[in-house]
């Protein structure tokens with residue numbers, strides 16, 4: 001029997017869809033699942049693709065079915081199960097075989113797994129896969145971390161199954177060891193910020209302007225034809241249009257306002273903080289999910305504190321709907337700028353040499369944050385590979401200058417109206433602070449020196465590095 005090009009362990013929804021996608025693109029694949037019944041059910045669902053799928057019922061049979069060096073995708077629950085699976089595989093694999101973790105792993109676990117396999121002859125790939133169930137089945141975005149040699153072995157299969165943008169596959173090798181999972185984590189951090197910003201604009205339309213879900217959905221559907229064109233705006237319009245089959249009202253109005261989170265957003269913020277890179281819009285989005293989860297506390301606080309709602313009023317600007325669109329666009333630039341800045345620092349710190357234009361390029365299709373906007377980012381980083389930040393590339397500086405007044409008006413109006421817009425406001429504050437050539441940290445330095453003799457640098461380069469603290473206090477008496 002002809003050997004399989006690749007193997008896959010874990011026939012949950014994502015694993016099954018990925019396996020069907022691999023088979024559909026003409027690749028022969030061996031599959032294994034811990035419970036044989038799931039393998040049988042999967043084969044029954046595979047239809048004519050079953051011809052290219054080798055169902056295996058033991059690890060030895062599975063390994064023997066794959067052409068060496070064997071790439072084996074494991075698509076199982078992140079965490080300990082992955083380590084257990086690696087142990088189970090190790091006994092049957094041979095030198096050069098490649099274990100590929102395609103789950104949403106913490107890249108620090110991925111780094112540890114690379115270390116663990118050092119000296120065993122086996123190698124590892126940490127592979128970020130985005131696009132949800134649909135993406136896995138019909139074309140995800142694939143972010144690979146590992147050795148270039150192992151990438152070469154899997155490149156034909158992975159590029160065949162990836163989404164395409166203008167004919168180019170959205171799959172790439174991004175660097176060694178944890179690079180792929182790190183980039184996927186930041187993708188998710190940006191995803192959180194994107195979603196939160198959209199939700200804040202929805203909140204303004206719902207609570208500040210009294211618009212129905214259907215009317216709001218129509219606005220988003222319209223925006224999807226312009227600069228905001230993206231998967232998340234498209235699904236927001238679809239979500240807002242949907243009716244609850246039980247009550248007949250808008251489905252979104254029947255959903256409890258408590259958001260879940262599985263950890264990737266939080267990891268991106270933790271890593272940003274570890275490296276000292278501001279990712280305030282992403283932080284705000286993660287915190288907003290945490291705050292949303294405190295439903296009963298919020299209900300109690302609403303009773304104790306009431307609200308100070310005022311009408312939402314925008315003055316000046318191009319008109320309400322256009323102002324909101326531009327505000328969302330400006331804030332979105334902030335979230336992406338921050339995400340890319342975090343990746344740039346991680347690239348230096350972990351020696352990955354992350355290719356920023358390539359990352360933007362493989363996010364243009366397949367993944368949850370896919371958009372036309374990412375094509376602009378691809379072009380900006382291609383033209384300015386050494387840019388310190390996305391916002392100072394000429395194209396984005398121009399876009400930002402055009403959209404920033406709207407963000408300022410919208411955030412100011414939301415604050416006055418008593419509507420929470422933490423992610424939009426964080427992006428605005430980030431822009432204002434980032435372009436402030438002379439900030440206020442001179443005072444922080446003086447305070448640190450005052451209470452801890454931490455010292456400071458002088459503007460004039462002179463030698464005095466500690467302040468004469470207390471020396472001017474007497475003058476206050478005369479003021």
Ligand code: 6PG
Pocket residue numbers: 104129130131132188191260261262263264265367368
């Ligand atoms: C993707 C998604 C996917 C998943 C996230 C959602 O890129 O396909 O990001 O990975 O939907 O895990 O994360 P939360 O459950 O934390 O929102």
